[in-house]
Amino acid sequence: MVAIFKSVILFLFASAIAAGASAQLAIDKLWIDFDEQRDTRGDLLLANESDERYYISVDPVEIVNPGTDEEERVSYSDPEELGLLVTPNRLILDPGQSRSLRVIRISGDMSRDRVYRVRIEPKVGEIRAEGFEAERAMVLKILTAYEVLVTSRPLNPSYELDSSRTEDAITLSNAGNSNALVYDAYLCPAGKEPGADDAACNKVSTRRLHPGNQWKIPIEEKSLQLHAKVKLRANDEEKSVVF
Template identity: 35%
Template sequence: MRALNPTHLSCFGAMLLLSLLAVPTPAMGELLIDKLIVELRQGKVNRQDLTVWNKSPDRVYILVEPSLITNPGKSTQRRVNSVDPREIGLLASPQRMILEPGQQRLLRIASLTTDASLERVYRVTVRPVVNEDAADGGLELLVGYDLLVLARPAITDFSVTTLRQGQQLTLRNEGNSSVELLKIRQCDRSGHCSDQTGKRLYAGAEWQTQLNSHGPAELFFSTADGPKTKTVK
């Protein structure tokens, strides 16, 4: 098992992966996936099937690479790759595909962990690769995806603590599963409201932001068990 420092790893949502590779033609392929964030739940939804679609006029060779994200959302965050899915606790199958023009195939994402009490965070890279039999030629921009996979425990605990000092707000996720702070809303006495965008907050992670005003703030969350709100005065 090998740990990599994810200098390009995003903590919010699914990240688009771009790479320049030497290939025989200058055309850009079109690879589509129907879901970029996969949520699994221990004992309820242990696997999901995604559709991978080749919309290009050319045959596409695809490589699928799952990774475990350790300490997500922290300065010590690392990306761990392994050829053995049992080591990281996630199966992505098949790991290689050949798609003809217009062809669709299913990609199965399955959790192999059965006793986790804390959410496990993964990235699954799905990217076109160069056909090894092709002759050398020009350059083509190949577009792939870095899917976000959240393998949640059977019972999740929503526990986000807040600390406010003036307009500075600090949030910490004390629960066992990630939450997405959708927005922060503040309204003045006349009823005019302004919204700030939030971010995904992984279990154990902390985030600071500057509020728009000194008035109360309402926080809107999306959690594993539905929407939640929290007011900070």
């Protein structure tokens, strides 16, 4: 006896590391960075590593006021207004099949970054359960959905990190027109440096600072210094800073 049941779907969202789950949908990268006005196209490679057919939907949105308390997602029906075209927005992938998504920047002159998330969500059809317990069975299907970060930079992009200090915090702000990644950050006593003095230093989280963002880092002692590395683009040479 065969009964047909709707599946219970649990979606896992990946937005930091490109790694496809075993026997799932795989994607080759999770960040597209359009550099200035020279880059207008980027491709994402999707691969179906499961044994089922996937029906995939693709939904791009703009992130307004990124990195702030006022951050929100805005959808546009018109790609011209969005400033981004992702094609196709629907596709079918059979087991073992792969296909590219094309991401095209169509925004005009900008004074600062525009930031997007492209949600890539797989779905499956109905699931069959067989045997004596079929009528009481519930099938759990775990699928992985992805959110790809897309940054569109203005002409002559640059960051400008400023710092201010109080008794209990160091605050970084980006007064430039483009986002920068602050990473490998440590709080160290005066005269100490990370690497040689790791035991004396405390690791600080990585943070992407968009234009206008502020990052307040609590400190236990006013004399502590922040050592960090900064990059504008993924392939740029890193810059070491101390605040």
